[in-house]
Amino acid sequence: MENTTSKAGEVLDRFLARADKVAPYDRDTSLYAEGLGLDSLETAELSSMLEDDLGTDPFSVGIMAQTVGELLDFYEA
Amino acid sequence: MTDPSGRVVVVTGGSRGLGAGIVQSYLDSGDRVATCARTRTDQVDKWANDPALEGRFLFREVDLANREQSTDFVKDVIGAWDVIDILVNNAGVARDGILSLASDDDIDIVIDLNLKGTLHMCRVVGRRMLSRGSGSIVNISSIVGLSGYRGLAVYSSTKAAMDGMTRALARELGSRGITVNSVAPGYLRTEMSHGLDEGQLQQIIRRTPAGRLGEPSDIARIVQFLTAPENDYITGQVIVADGGLTA
Numbered sequence: 122m123e124n125t126t127s128k129a130g131e132v133l134d135r136f137l138a139r140a141d142k143v144a145p146y147d148r149d150t151s152l153y154a155e156g157l158g159l160d161s162l163e164t165a166e167l168s169s170m171l172e173d174d175l176g177t178d179p180f181s182v183g184i185m186a187q188t189v190g191e192l193l194d195f196y197e198a
Numbered sequence: 199m200t201d202p203s204g205r206v207v208v209v210t211g212g213s214r215g216l217g218a219g220i221v222q223s224y225l226d227s228g229d230r231v232a233t234c235a236r237t238r239t240d241q242v243d244k245w246a247n248d249p250a251l252e253g254r255f256l257f258r259e260v261d262l263a264n265r266e267q268s269t270d271f272v273k274d275v276i277g278a279w280d281v282i283d284i285l286v287n288n289a290g291v292a293r294d295g296i297l298s299l300a301s302d303d304d305i306d307i308v309i310d311l312n313l314k315g316t317l318h319m320c321r322v323v324g325r326r327m328l329s330r331g332s333g334s335i336v337n338i339s340s341i342v343g344l345s346g347y348r349g350l351a352v353y354s355s356t357k358a359a360m361d362g363m364t365r366a367l368a369r370e371l372g373s374r375g376i377t378v379n380s381v382a383p384g385y386l387r388t389e390m391s392h393g394l395d396e397g398q399l400q401q402i403i404r405r406t407p408a409g410r411l412g413e414p415s416d417i418a419r420i421v422q423f424l425t426a427p428e429n430d431y432i433t434g435q436v437i438v439a440d441g442g443l444t445a
Contacts, residue, residue, distance in 0.1 A: 139331070162370065162373070162374070165325070165328055166328050166329065166374070168325070169325040169326065169328045169329035170329045172325065172329075173326070173329045
């Protein structure tokens with residue numbers, strides 16, 4: 122499962138680069154507002170990219186991850 | 199956007215009528231085409247058995263009002279060809295009759311397929327397009343969504359709603375390189391016009407400046423135009439193609 126988690130991290134990094142939102146972050150960094158600053162469309166993009174690469178994503182199953190850690194934890198479950 | 203010669207196109211309801219005309223158009227332009235319908239037709243078998251189309255045509259029997267089936271259809275297309283460049287939401291059903299006499303089923307069947315089925319396909323395929331940052335969606339609407347038609351209140355409602363969906367999605371997805379447009383045909387010489395008697399058809403022709411009913415190829419050419427990569431400045435529009443009937 123660690124591989125899946127690290128792959129989710131890779132997808133997040135790829136998405137942030139594509140969205141021109143490259144910035145330091147850790148597990149406690151918020152995905153929104155003063156954190157990574159994702160808006161609803163960017164969240165949908167990230168959700169789609171995660172599903173494409175990993176077959177599932179938290180947002181599609183109703184889990185609204187608030188932080189990077191919560192996002193990665195979905196793949197550890 | 200992938201090379202136009204090898205685009206992956208999904209056309210819902212492509213087994214007959216207008217849908218089949220759109221499928222044929224994209225096969226003729228060298229694209230890979232996936233289509234679905236509730237039942238196979240001779241036309242589907244003809245495409246499926248044509249050696250020249252091997253690897254370029256995919257068909258599934260799907261009831262698009264069933265979300266699980268339509269999701270599986272999209273997964274099959276992605277499994278076969280990895281991407282979807284173009285989605286043409288053509289599948290639709292009409293139940294004619296005065297609304298006051300319509301049953302709950304008459305209303306639900308039309309809304310479940312025409313509106314909810316189209317929304318679901320836009321959501322599922324739109325996610326794939328969002329992930330790639332490109333794509334084109336064309337919704338096949340109807341002039342009755344703009345003008346209304348006696349006896350088609352439910353059908354007209356779904357087509358008007360579809361045009362609203364087109365405008366909203368164009369705004370939602372435009373910044374990600376995805377175009378969304380509607381084409382609103384007038385009266386075509388297809389199975390969908392079979393509910394009209396000869397007198398009604400002749401009356402429509404008399405009132406149509408072009409002096410004829412439309413053909414599927416009239417609409418397919420517009421769909422091709424809207425999904426050509428060089429035409430990506432057109433989005434959120436409803437293109438009326440009715441021979442001037444509503445001019």
